[in-house]
Amino acid sequence: MAGKVRGITQAKANLDRLINDVQGRKVVRAIQSALIIGSSQAALYTPIDTSTLLNSQYRELEVNGTKVTGRVGYSANYAVYVHDPNVPQTFRRSTAQKEFLTKGFEDTKDAIDRVMKKEMSL
Numbered sequence: 001m002a003g004k005v006r007g008i009t010q011a012k013a014n015l016d017r018l019i020n021d022v023q024g025r026k027v028v029r030a031i032q033s034a035l036i037i038g039s040s041q042a043a044l045y046t047p048i049d050t051s052t053l054l055n056s057q058y059r060e061l062e063v064n065g066t067k068v069t070g071r072v073g074y075s076a077n078y079a080v081y082v083h084d085p086n087v088p089q090t091f092r093r094s095t096a097q098k099e100f101l102t103k104g105f106e107d108t109k110d111a112i113d114r115v116m117k118k119e120m121s122l
Contacts (some may be wrong), residue, residue, distance in 0.1 A: 044104070
């Protein structure tokens with residue numbers, strides 16, 4: 001059953017207006033680069049059993065006026081339980097860790113800072 005999605009044209013217009021701005025292009029590129037770096041490390045820490053969790057990872061960039069927000073997440077409905085440090089589990093993958101998304105971004109903080117500085121200065 002399909003439903004109406006509202007605000008798509010307004011969001012697209014905001015994104016187009018931001019991208020047409022040179023500074024806006026730099027911001028979008030910098031945030032996208034930061035999301036790629038952090039999500040790549042998080043993917044390395046993500047536990048793998050059937051690869052469903054790993055394949056459900058997504059990145060999105062949202063523009064709301066002058067505010068640009070990047071988000072990385074997992075669409076698998078059990079991701080929150082695997083991520084939760086209070087739920088005991090053992091993992092088959094040697095690099096798998098609890099709080100894999102948080103740790104992925106924490107461990108790459110220096111690389112993210114460098115790429116943000118580089119992208120914004122070009």
